[in-house]
Amino acid sequence: MILIDFSARKSLIFMEAYIKVIKPREEAKKNEIKVALSGAINKYFRYANQILAKPEEFDHITIRASGNAIRKAIILVEDIKQKIGDLHQVNKIHTMTVVDRYEPKIEGLVVQEMTRHVTAYDCTLSRKPIDLEEPGYQAAKPA
Numbered sequence: 001m002i003l004i005d006f007s008a009r010k011s012l013i014f015m016e017a018y019i020k021v022i023k024p025r026e027e028a029k030k031n032e033i034k035v036a037l038s039g040a041i042n043k044y045f046r047y048a049n050q051i052l053a054k055p056e057e058f059d060h061i062t063i064r065a066s067g068n069a070i071r072k073a074i075i076l077v078e079d080i081k082q083k084i085g086d087l088h089q090v091n092k093i094h095t096m097t098v099v100d101r102y103e104p105k106i107e108g109l110v111v112q113e114m115t116r117h118v119t120a121y122d123c124t125l126s127r128k129p130i131d132l133e134e135p136g137y138q139a140a141k142p143a
Contacts, residue, residue, distance in 0.1 A: 017105055018105060019103055020100060020102055031061050032062045032063075033048060033062070033064070033076075034065070035063060035076060039072070041072060045076060049084065059127060060124055064121070064122050064123075065120070065121050070119065070120075070121045073121055074123075077123050081125070088125070090130050090138075091122075092122040093120070094122070095120065100115075
């Protein structure tokens, strides 16, 4: 008796018949870092250091990541806190809804949209106390 996995075949047929529509990336604010899984932590750290070196321009920095990049974002935050020091921190973990759109390669098929939920992480680091009542607040520790 031979068992055939039809789910893999269906996804293969789907991928042959449709192409994913690439969405334009949202521009990040100057005091915001969007961590990607493929990005280098030392580059993110240098940029964060440049922003925090200008207290008259920016009083805080926001680090954002989603999915598997969250691990890298947490490493970056801990690096910044350890090397720069004296920073207040607010962590937020939430779920983002992402809608992927697929257009057909074959005439006669309809556009497909797939919704997925992704875990996201936002961390705000500030030299001034932010919101002491926020559940993810951590007080500043000297370097």
